[in-house]
Amino acid sequence: MSRKSDLEESWRRNAENWTRAVRDRLIPSRNAGTDAAIVEAIVRRKPARFLDMGCGEGWLCRAVAEKTGCAATGLDGTAALIEAARAADPNGSYRTLSYDDVIAGAPVPNAPFDVIAFNYALFEEDIVPLLRAAKHLLVDNGVIVIQTLHPDNDPGDGTDGWREEDFAAFENEAWAKMPWYFRTTESWETVISDTGLSFELVEFPRVGSAGDPLSLVLTLTANE
Ligand SMILES: C[S@@+](CC[C@H](N)C(=O)[O-])C[C@H]1O[C@@H](n2cnc3c(N)ncnc32)[C@H](O)[C@@H]1O
8 A cells, every 4th residue: 555545544543543532632742732832823813714624523623713713614534533523513614625635626615714724734745736725725815834743853863754653652542553754844944935835934832931842833824
């Protein structure tokens, strides 16, 4: 199987475990500050329309809608996660759509958006076509917000390449391994330049003012 199909299969198999991990707050980095960081990066833009790509079970849509009153839309390629999102938020807008569907021009409900987020949801080697497609779903002055692993926290050798998440931190549960592509800071710069987007803000949320970085949060604009 290809890495792409392994990745899709991992989320199909992990959907129930993932929903439990998020909702029971079993992910320490999220409790330490990454959830708060992505919510803050989105809410400060005061979006009227927000799109969460790779929304999973939908927590970020629910959090942003609650804080801003915006119309939040969630897309994810994993049908079971979209079902979980709808069950938790029956009046919300959630759609099973893969990134390939979006790249191919599938209609995205409620577009265009003031803010589009990818919260730990970019795993493929070539993400340029997806980010270009997302850029076309923005209003003028809209932004794309990406939260991802901080490059210092690479479990590998610090150069671009494929890694494998085995979810070993979640003991006693059967998880399917997920392939994901690590990129360095320089590689992120190249990707963003290739999309035609520009960096508006680059943030490194930490625990306290001197703690290790928890993640990398990029706010990207389509403006030149
Ligand atoms: C680590 S989870 C993060 C979920 C959510 N953003 C959150 O913060 O809890 C990654 C999500 O990306 C979705 N995903 C991965 N590859 C995708 C693809 N090619 N198309 C659509 N969704 C995808 C998975 O189904 C999964 O829900």
